[in-house]
Amino acid sequence: MTHDHDQVLRPTPAQTQAALSPPPGRTGGDLVVETLAGLGATTVFGLPGQHALGLFDAVRRSDLRYVGLRTENNAGFAADAYGRITGEAAPLLLSTGPGALMSLAALHEAAAASAPVLAISSQIPVAGLGGGRHGYLHELPDQAASFRGVVKSVHTVRTPSQIPSAVAAAWKSALTAPHGPVWVEIPQDVLLAPTALPVVTGVDATPEDLPPRPELTAVAADLLSNAVRPAVVAGGGVVRADASGKLKLLAERLRAPVVTTPGGKGAFPWTHPLSLRSWLEDRHTTDFLEDADVLLVVGSGLGELSSNYHTFEPRGRVIQIEADLGKLESNHPALGIHADARLALQALLETVERREDDTAPERVRELLARVRERIDAQELTLEQQVLASVRGALPADSPSFWDMTILAYWAWSAFDAKGPNRMHSAQGAGGLGYGFPAALGAAVADPTRPVLAVSGDGGALYSIAELATARQHDLPVTWLIVDDGGYGILREYMTDSFGAATGTELARPDFAALAESFGVPGVRTTPQTLEADLSKALAAPGPSVVVLPAVLRMFAPTHLG
DSSP: OOOGGGOOOOOOHHHHHHHHSOOTTOBHHHHHHHHHHHHTOOEEEEOOOGGGHHHHHHHHTSSOEEEEOSSHHHHHHHHHHHHHHHOSOEEEEEOSTHHHHTTHHHHHHHHHHTOOEEEEEEESOGGGTTSOOOOOTTOOTTTTHHHHTTSSOEEEOOSGGGHHHHHHHHHHHHHSSSOOEEEEEEEHHHHHSBOOSOOOOOOOOOOOOOOOOHHHHHHHHHHHHTOSSEEEEEOHHHHHTTOHHHHHHHHHHHTOOEEEOGGGTTSSOTTSTTEEETOOSSHHHHHHHHTOSEEEEESOOOOTGGGTTTTOOOOSEEEEEESOGGGTTSSSOOEEEESOHHHHHHHHHTTOOOOOOTTHHHHHHHHHHHHHHHHHTTOOHHHHHHHHHHHHHSOTTOOEEEOSSHHHHHHHHHOOOSSTTSEEESTTTOOTTOHHHHHHHHHHHOTTSOEEEEEEHHHHTTSTTHHHHHHHHTOOEEEEEEEOSBOHHHHHHHHHHHSSOSSOBOOOOOHHHHHHHTTOOEEEOOTTTHHHHHHHHHHSSSOEEEEEEOOOOOOOOSSOO
16 A cells, blocks of 8 residues: 655656766765755855865856855855845855854844854864864864854754755755754865765755644734734834735734834834834833733844833733744743744734724824924934935835944834835844945845945944955945944943943044045045935945944933833
């Protein structure tokens, strides 16, 4: 007796002949690039190193596009952005030891933001694995141990035949909700080893679905249908799951106001009558959410930024939809639904009842008016003018990438992203240097529209070398550098806390002249001319730099009592 699940696809005679006579001269590195191509990858990022030369030589002989950056960390940021824009797992090719370790900060950001990155690193030869001190170049006692606490999964290869399955398993892991970075390491001698294995074709690594449990969505639908003052917090999980359309339908059916987290920017239309926008760092918004009798949290763990620095204390029932199991009820008791946001919202749309509530839009208007009154009382005209100029210059469908700088902190709360998956920042892990290399990765993913990067002068110096990358690949990225003479936000924090700042003042170059030395047009601007200069730069082909000398201030916090 045979069963359907016992049946396997048998190769055709032509496929059999091809498998029996693979082309000569192939190595373990070829198995890597063949597997990547079979999975659908078209572009890889990275930086070569001695142990990884077998992999990079195989890339040369493949159809994959290679985009090299000047440091591994910046290559990781570029891969992160490519993954966010395309929804694909972006391959990041690295060498052993120092090269691998240089990517950790970027992989940390990808993990915090659920960006799919497939990091593939070389390793010392197989004979050196196991923790012995053999003295190989770049040797670490346990290289993978440095990454286990950062990435979703670790895959170590010891023979060429293990390569296709390990790479496919990592790809599947990266793209299974929640998305995230994964780590594959392959010893130098395995990458260089000749192989007679058949050419890798037809790799299947379809991500697993993460549907909600129906008994949980039934309870959630009942709570929401009978709520008096429902509200919604939409996080990055909505964006990653491409679920903003379903969120809008559900909010309108429930007449529930929606606030988006910094990671969820654009998940809900900014000017919608139910939009609370993104003012989570505001006590008025915190009070509004605490007053909800049923609060639906979708794709957010209600972490530090999304909870007004853990001052948020809900009084009603909380329903939390979250693909990352570790974030479920990690900060507040809730009806926890472990699921992909898109599938869970679809289940709720099929079961909730329409609510009638004419007061919701008026309550939203009142809340936003109170926020506006608070900000207007702080004499922050310059900051609001600069942010408005950036929004006015940036085309509505262009993505923007923001470093950890004061203007980005403003943007988390006050910038209209004009749609999902268009505004990205390093707010997940909070490391410096993200904006420009990430924007380069986005431009590689879609070179048909201009991309904006925003950095402070301190963060810009982390990635200034990538001006060479931008010029080499002629990428349409405009880099706005707000030059305030140092680490501006740290200067403000330390001055407020201690009365003086230490280590925040920086000598820096003439950024416009430095850009010109790379062959990249550079211009100094003013707050009054920023919108015009930025518009001109974004409209021009290729990379450009716009430098704004300005000292910006943050709005006053509301979480300090």
